[in-house]
Amino acid sequence: MNRSQPTSFFDRIVIWSLQLQLAPATQYLLTATAVLVVGLARILFVPATLPWLLFIPVTMAITLVMGKGPGLFAAVLSIATGVMSLGSLAHPTWIPREQWVAASLFFLVIVALVMLAAELRESLRRARRLNEELVESERLAVERQAFLSSVLSSSTDCIKVLDLDGKLTFMSDGGQRVMEISDFNDVAGCPWPDFWQDTGNADAKASIVSACRGEASSFIGKADTYRGTPKWWHVAVSPISGPDGSPDRILSVSRDITDLRASEEERDRFVRLAENSTDFISMARLDGGVFYLNDSAKRLVGLEGANIDRLAIADFFPAEQVETVANKVLPAVERDGHWAGELDFRHFRTGELIPVLYTVFPVTDATGALIGYGTVTRDFRERRRAEDDMRLMNGELAHRLKNVLAVVQSITAQTLRGIPEATAASQTLSARLVALGAATDLLTGSSWRSADLREIAIQALSPHGRIDERILLSGPSVTLKSELTVAFALALHELATNAAKYGALSNDVGTVTLDWSIDGEGEDASLAVRWQELGGPAVTPPERKGFGSVLIERSMRSYFSGKAATDYRPEGLVFELEARLADAAIVTGN
Numbered sequence: 001m002n003r004s005q006p007t008s009f010f011d012r013i014v015i016w017s018l019q020l021q022l023a024p025a026t027q028y029l030l031t032a033t034a035v036l037v038v039g040l041a042r043i044l045f046v047p048a049t050l051p052w053l054l055f056i057p058v059t060m061a062i063t064l065v066m067g068k069g070p071g072l073f074a075a076v077l078s079i080a081t082g083v084m085s086l087g088s089l090a091h092p093t094w095i096p097r098e099q100w101v102a103a104s105l106f107f108l109v110i111v112a113l114v115m116l117a118a119e120l121r122e123s124l125r126r127a128r129r130l131n132e133e134l135v136e137s138e139r140l141a142v143e144r145q146a147f148l149s150s151v152l153s154s155s156t157d158c159i160k161v162l163d164l165d166g167k168l169t170f171m172s173d174g175g176q177r178v179m180e181i182s183d184f185n186d187v188a189g190c191p192w193p194d195f196w197q198d199t200g201n202a203d204a205k206a207s208i209v210s211a212c213r214g215e216a217s218s219f220i221g222k223a224d225t226y227r228g229t230p231k232w233w234h235v236a237v238s239p240i241s242g243p244d245g246s247p248d249r250i251l252s253v254s255r256d257i258t259d260l261r262a263s264e265e266e267r268d269r270f271v272r273l274a275e276n277s278t279d280f281i282s283m284a285r286l287d288g289g290v291f292y293l294n295d296s297a298k299r300l301v302g303l304e305g306a307n308i309d310r311l312a313i314a315d316f317f318p319a320e321q322v323e324t325v326a327n328k329v330l331p332a333v334e335r336d337g338h339w340a341g342e343l344d345f346r347h348f349r350t351g352e353l354i355p356v357l358y359t360v361f362p363v364t365d366a367t368g369a370l371i372g373y374g375t376v377t378r379d380f381r382e383r384r385r386a387e388d389d390m391r392l393m394n395g396e397l398a399h400r401l402k403n404v405l406a407v408v409q410s411i412t413a414q415t416l417r418g419i420p421e422a423t424a425a426s427q428t429l430s431a432r433l434v435a436l437g438a439a440t441d442l443l444t445g446s447s448w449r450s451a452d453l454r455e456i457a458i459q460a461l462s463p464h465g466r467i468d469e470r471i472l473l474s475g476p477s478v479t480l481k482s483e484l485t486v487a488f489a490l491a492l493h494e495l496a497t498n499a500a501k502y503g504a505l506s507n508d509v510g511t512v513t514l515d516w517s518i519d520g521e522g523e524d525a526s527l528a529v530r531w532q533e534l535g536g537p538a539v540t541p542p543e544r545k546g547f548g549s550v551l552i553e554r555s556m557r558s559y560f561s562g563k564a565a566t567d568y569r570p571e572g573l574v575f576e577l578e579a580r581l582a583d584a585a586i587v588t589g590n
Contacts, residue, residue, distance in 0.1 A: 017065040018125050024069075031062050031070045032077060039081035051082045051099075052106040059110055060117050068118035075110040079103055158233075161240070162250040166192050166208040169249070178256055180225040187226065192252065195223045207237035211250040214239050220257070232261040280345075280356065280377035283363055286370065288312040300379060302349040313373070318346050318353060333360050333373060342380065355380040451485045453478040453585075457514055460492035464500050465512070471496075471505075475516035478527065479586045487559040491552045495531050495575060498549075503573055504536035510572075511535055518581060525581040527560075533572035541568040560584050 022030070038054045046054060055078035063071025083103055087094035095103075152159055158175030160168060167189050176184060193204035200221025210217045216238035224230050233254040242248030274281045280297040284290045290311040298304050301316060313330075314322045321343055332339040338361050345354040356377045363372040457473055465471045480488060496505065496512070504510030516529045533539075542549070549566060552575065556564035562579025581587060 015128070017121070018128060020065065022066070027066045027070045028073055031066065031074045034058050034062060035074050035077040035081055038078075039085055042082070043085050051086050052078070052102070052110075055082060055106075056110065056113070060113060063114045063117035064121050067121060068114065071114035071118055072111065075107065075114050078110060079107045082106070156256065158252075158254040158256075160192065160252045160254070162192050162208070162252060164208075164212055164247065164250065166205070166250070168192055175254070178225075180227040180229060197222045197224070204235070207235070207252075208250060211237050211239045212247055214241075214247050223254075231256055231258045233257060277376075280379070281375070282377070283372055283374045284313050285372045288314060290315075291372075297377075300354065301345055302347045306348070315348075316345050318344055329358070329360055330373065333362055334370065337362060345377075355384045451480055451482070453480055453488075453516060456480065456485060456489050457492060460489045461496050461512075461514070464496040465505050470511055472511060472513045473515070474513070476518055478516060478518070478584075480584060481586060484559050484584060487555045491556055492531075494549075494552050495573075499533055499536070499573070502537065503539065504533035506536055509535045520581075523582065525587070527562075527577075527579050527581045527584050529577040531573075531575040533574070536572055538570050539568050539573055540570075 035055070035058065038058045042051060042054050055074075059071060059074040059078055062074045083095060083099075086099055093100070152172040153174055155172060155174040156178055157172075158178050159172040160175060161170035163169055168187055169189075171179070171181070171184050171187070176182075181187060193201050193208070196204045198221075200219070200223060203219035203221055207217045207219060216236070218234070218236045220232065220234050222230065222232055234257050235252060235254045237250060237252050239247035240249040240251050274294050277294060278296050280300050281292075281294040282290060282297050283292040290308055290313065293303065293308055298306070298308075303311075313325060317325055324343070329339045329341075338359070340357065340359040343356060343358045345356050346352070347354060357380050358375065358377050360373055360375045362370050363374045365371050453475065454473060454477070458467055461467065461471050467473065492514075499505040499510075499512055504512050511534055513532045513534070514530070516527065519526050519528065553564045553566060556562075556577050560577060560579035561583045562577065564577045565575070567574040567576070
């Protein structure tokens with residue numbers, strides 16, 4: 001401690017002197033003052049035999065503190081002050097010759113000492129600057145090392161250092177986490193290629209060979225974590241050069257791309273699905289420019305081998321449908337998220353119109369913003385031909401059924417002719433055959449698949465009164481199954497015939513209301529149908545039920561698998577039918 005104190009004090013003096021910033025005029029003024037004070041002290045306290053003794057330390061101090069310039073000025077001023085303090089006007093040369101020799105020697109010595117002190121001062125300045133630079137360099141190195149350690153610890157990449165044999169010598173903290181390794185010592189020294197599976201093992205060995213030659217390489221491979229979690233990795237391998245520039249170690253950086261690989265595989269599946277589909281699949285930008293067509297799309301419209309870069313959506317449609325697509329279809333996609341309907345494509349080589357089911361949906365980016373349109377369109381030519389053939393066959397069948405009914409009606413009329421009591425029965429049978437024909441028309445119009453309840457009612461009831469005036473219809477859209485259509489039409493015919501003979505339609509003011517409703521949802525949904533007469537003659541229950549009443553109740557109960565009942569109310573007859581919706585109608589939707 002005792003030896004270090006002077007050094008510490010001297011260091012502080014040197015640092016202070018090096019940091020001292022004085023103007024040149026101030027430096028020289030202080031120098032002159034110090035030298036003159038020393039000269040005065042020499043006159044008062046130092047004998048003439050030692051005239052230069054006090055000037056040496058002050059000159060050295062000035063040089064060390066202020067630099068070479070003030071030091072040389074102090075040396076010259078010291079000589080001048082000493083000579084002035086020793087001389088006399090009585091002496092012919094002011095001072096004796098011996099003193100001039102001594103003064104000259106002192107000047108040479110003091111100048112040499114000033115130069116030496118100035119160089120020492122500069123050496124101290126350079127040493128201090130080098131020391132500061134060294135301290136700053138060490139600080140930056142420590143910060144850089146801390147930063148790199150932080151980066152290695154924070155990185156989700158698995159960063160490893162291998163020896164030239166491919167054995168693990170280092171793994172970053174982040175790498176240990178992503179590889180699910182709790183202690184690196186468990187894997188230190190293990191051959192790195194052994195972690196890789198299938199072709200990844202061969203790729204890892206090849207990358208080590210390349211790194212030993214000084215070449216960087218990369219590969220994608222599959223490797224399990226230390227705990228057995230399967231992952232896909234993108235690996236970059238590069239050499240670490242030693243002092244002589246040759247590979248000394250190997251750096252391996254592995255990035256987990258398991259999620260990316262899964263998304264790429266999913267994308268590839270969709271691409272293969274689109275390419276292998278027999279439907280027309282296409283995508284276009286917001287400006288309408290087409291940038292993708294699958295092979296089926298190109299074949300459909302005659303674009304095999306053609307460049308599609310300049311095609312637009314409008315190019316695929318005949319002129320009369322372009323406006324529909326621009327003003328109806330695409331705005332509906334932006335507004336509703338989809339559009340589907342039947343349109344026509346045009347064949348680019350032959351000009352043939354191709355009927356299609358055109359389905360359009362939005363194409364969005366990762367943020368959900370609309371960037372274009374996609375379509376999956378189906379060729380409807382075969383279906384159109386089948387529908388045309390079916391309509392032709394249905395028309396022919398309907399024509400033949402009407403002929404058969406006409407023959408049956410004619411035979412019935414001839415058979416019952418001349419039998420007075422059979423006249424009413426003949427008329428009733430004829431009316432029922434007409435109703436049966438009307439129901440058959442509905443079925444043939446829908447290819448014997450189904451018929452709308454409202455259309456059945458209009459067909460069966462319109463001969464008996466004006467719809468929406470004497471006969472009021474109300475209810476949601478319900479499509480009856482084909483096997484129920486004829487029975488329902490005949491039941492309505494019977495109800496309307498009875499109303500025209502005895503009930504609300506037998507006068508000029510009575511009305512009939514037919515309404516239906518759907519209650520509940522899913523499998524519990526039920527269909528309720530109600531026929532109600534008002535404004536007709538007072539109703540009394542019949543003593544016995546006729547064939548028509550039996551037909552109505554039994555057929556409806558049997559066909560609809562539900563409840564059917566007739567209520568003979570004084571104000572008007574009421575017929576109610578209730579059945580499961582799934583038993584009576586074709587249910588669409590979820």
